[in-house]
Amino acid sequence: MAIIVQKFGGTSVGTVDRIKEVAKKLIQFQQQGHDLVVVVSAMSGETNRLVGLANELNDNPQGRELDVLLSTGEQITIALLCMALEQQGVHANSYTGSQVRILTDNTHNKARIMEIDDDKIRADLAKGHIVVVAGFQGCDESGNITTLGRGGSDTTAVALAAALKADECQIYTDVDGVYTTDPRVVPEAQRLDEITFEEMLEMASLGAKVLQIRSVEFASKYNVPLRVLSSFKDGGGTLITTEETEMEQALISGIAFNRDEAKLTILGVPDSPGIATQILGPIAKQNIEVDMIIQNTGHDGTTDFTFTVHRNDYPNAMAIMEATADELGAREVNGDDKITKISIVGVGMRSHAGIANIMFESLASEGINISMISTSEIKISVVVDQKYLELGVRTLHKAFELEQK
């Protein structure tokens, strides 16, 4: 029989009534002939509440004991959901991560799943039971409880689906799918029926916070069809899958953006081997993540070098750059922490020329100045003044006819 793994997020199990609703839904699915493995998050707010308690007792709660504490959030939900199912006459068994034996490494608070023992789950399914597993947790080789990092229940669900070779991994959440862009910026944004793993990774890393990115990487690696759906609204949601299965290829699937960027430029540095590492090395040493990097063509033996960082890192990066500029005898350092990055994402770019030009032309027609550009195989990003974020995203959404998807 087809195994489906379904994951319900914190809001979907946020109250006793909602847990009852989830139980009803599960029973309907089971009656349609599916073998069901269910992963749940902690009730909404619960993980934050536990973090708050820890903070009251310790300046920097972390490691083993934080995992023992945080894992209890999901343990509450699995038991309650099974009770609701039993009440409605359906057999269900709950398992914590360590009871299943979701084996992880021993990096507390952000452990990685290494292996899943599926024996107990398969035995339960064979008996016609629904299996309910606590998300976000596992145990290391010595049996210590570990957690997978915030949002980690998505990854638990995908990992279980991979281990069980499930037909699909369905993530039930409070949005009904992945959209062409943020509907708060563009009300005409459309839900996508399908998107590729690669596109989703580009969209997710740029702010479409629907799924934990790691879960998408995991699903992509093990080829698990992943579907995002609403717990509250009927509909097919968005299927995240490999490129081949996509029926009709759009040029652009979506527009992502990062609000909080900053850029730094160092002017008149010697155009010689090693200059990039001399500039970016000290930045990397401070664990500041660099996104776009542009080096100009040299002129008179010198060149200019620009890169972007997260806005929070701007003051730090600026201080480092000023020191570097002195060392290298650079002419000047300048920067701007009021910029945003807008990106168009789509696998259709691979087979169509001229996409970049449509993007540049439509931004120009609105008088939006582009200060940096970077491209990859399926993405074109531009940096613009932050005041143009909304206008820029709206203009591009229209230019690529995404409201008609």
Ligand code: ASP
């Ligand atoms: N309860 C955990 C969190 O809030 C894990 C999850 O919900 O995915 O981060």
Ligand code: MG
């Ligand atoms: Mg989540």
